[in-house]
Amino acid sequence: MHVAVERVLFWATSCGLAIAMGAACAGGVGKPSSATLWDELKRFAGNKVDMLDAYEQLHSRRWEGSASNTYQLLSMSDAMLGRYDQAQQEMYSAFRNTASPLPPCPNDLGSGSFDQWLMTHAGKFDLVMINEAHNQPMSRALIYQMLPIMRRLGFSILALEALPDEATTAWINQHGYVPDEAHYGFYLREPIEGEVVRRAKRLGFTLASYDIFSKDRELDEARNLARILKEHPGQKVFVVAGYDHVRRMDGRMAELLPKLYGKPFLSIDQLGKGNDVMRSACAQDSALGANEGGATLASMRWKLDGRGTDVTVFRTGSYSLDRAAAKGSDWLSLGGDRWRRRFSTGEGCGKSRVCLVEARGAGQPADAVPVDRYLALEGEHFADLYLHSGNYVMTYRSASGAVMRTTSIAVHESSQPH
Template sequence: MAKWLSGVMVLYTLVVGVVSATKTPPQTFQAALDRYVASRDQLVPAWRRLHATRWPDDQSYVYQMLATADAMVGRYAQARQEFEQAFDRPRPKSSGCSSALGEGSFQDWLSSHAARVDLVMVNEAHTEPVTRALVYQMLPLLRRQGYTILAMEALYDSDIARAIDARGYPLDDKAAFYYLREPIEGEVLREAKRLGFRLMSYEQWANVPGAREAGQAANLAAILKKHPGAKVFVVAGHGHVYRQDGRMAQRLAEIYAKPFLSINQLGWQESPATDPCVRAPAGAAADSMASMRWKPGDHGTDITVVRAGTYALERGAAGSDWLTLGGTRSHHRFGTAPCGPHAKACLVEARYADEQAEAVPADRYLAGEGEEHADLYLRDGRYVVSYRDAAGKLKESDNISVAHGVLSTVP
């Protein structure tokens, strides 16, 4: 049985191996990963190299890392396929409609429970940015409930947390690794800063899983002690929110006397929990918190969030409304013609015009051969849209504006 690699193992692998981009083709999978994470202008050729070779390394590791790399450039459906290839678990047969749903929506539940505690934690799947869409929507509700600190596993040390806290957004460079360079994660951080959250790190570097869980719990307890009366929103990876098996949430409960909320949103194969029989209430926007339900939690968590119906990972497809992040972004289609006829690849990126050119894009999509457009999702604002071909060459750059969901070109 293949094993899910912990986030710290991924980060450790990247830290010890990051190299600057050169013209020499990488000869190993790890070298190709290092080249990819060190790239910005050469992101497309580095991505193509990763996918063009049949690497002899452990296939579970290879496919998990390919999934992470694909999520970073907006290829969410491909990321899901590759993550599933990393494991040999058969897809479970449908058990029919859930009979254990709680009363009301997840939004109702969170509104009534979050004010009673000083800490709320929720998990995300690192290769499933759809899980970050829920985190994004939770931010304004929790801010209204008095939460002022956002502690994220992706903020792997205090230096990166302080830098983004001061700047207001992450940079698209090797220091951010994979997670912070994924566009929706970038939007989570921007929204947190717009709302007035302070960003903090609680990650614990350790090669021993038990030491990492205990260290994370101790770091969170230290944040709460240092900021008495503050309310903390924690975004953890995968099973760290479980109150069992020695995971971080269980360790925190042992050293932190007050109650806290632990929320799970993952189901089979680390993808969001769904129920095709659940229908969103009338008037609730698709994939909004008001459309989601909840049930008693798995793995010792308080609840598991259940998404209504089904959703799509393909951009622009029916069921891809989650990409609007609760209706705050609108859908826009950009042709890949600027990359030339018969392009092998075309990376289309939209960056905020008032941010550094090195900022993580508001959205991006790496179109493969034969794909004639890239679907991006953007908030109202001004952007610089760039197009890079398979060689990483900048082919075109345009200034655009989005107002009330309508796109226009800026001279």
């Protein structure tokens, strides 16, 4: 992801910070309006009343400047609202890529599953880092599943690139959840990232921020990680970084870290070619084992050495970003922790052309990032959400941003779409 785009998403509504996006934030040539792309992004991230109107403005107008930057920003807005398939299509447009057929897995895969490898080897290190794709929450589904293993191996600090500053981090450490508010930007407010944070806190992790948008960002990230390790002797740190920061090459954080941190550390790549998590999937030769599916760590394979990393993860079988797909959407269960439930947008939002459906645990604060959410657009009559067993408060918002309906439901393991 382009650094200018990361800056906008990271500090989406920090009005005191001037972010130079250049022509990419200039006015559009479609629907007449003085609002810029930057203005609409701030409205989108600002509050629920403006969010859906701003979303429609973002996606209906033509914006001047870098088409790649614009598509990346649109992709993040779709990911934040659970429209993962649309987010993927926008990333394809940003980088002029297309979906590719499922390739065969490499012949030199390591023996056993990724979870077996992780449990055997990760505990040998005090620092383990893995990458994620900010616009592809499928990558966060893997991190969610890694958390209990890493905790059992003695890791107690979770350093997230998504955390914007120490004050925000301290608040989340104290309260155990991420508020669905403008200050928390795009990354933390995506529902699966919210799930990662909640699970980490339940498991006893302390969150730590280390990223900084400086002139020497890679070096400063490495310095901050080295500082965290020095300030917490004897504790193990699990790092989640974006894209290429984990690669020991091209002046990236992982290449610079050994000059500041004298011990060996482990770097894991879970993204496919072009940092596209969909390209990390492969069809496993039947002689090597079945394509188990289920999107669990047990169904994933591994390979030593990668493009600047120590280990590369491969997902076996087909994956789909369509929530309602009969096959391939089970990654949204987060390893079998959640079940799909279908909700009628007509019952929730009446005749509104769009409907935002959100589910929060009955015990969650009303301002928390929801367990899941989906924005159904015109012509979509259902929202498929993935929920844990338990009680939930459902909210339905119309195109105006107003809450049209609030209901309470209970979800059980045997729940099926209805």
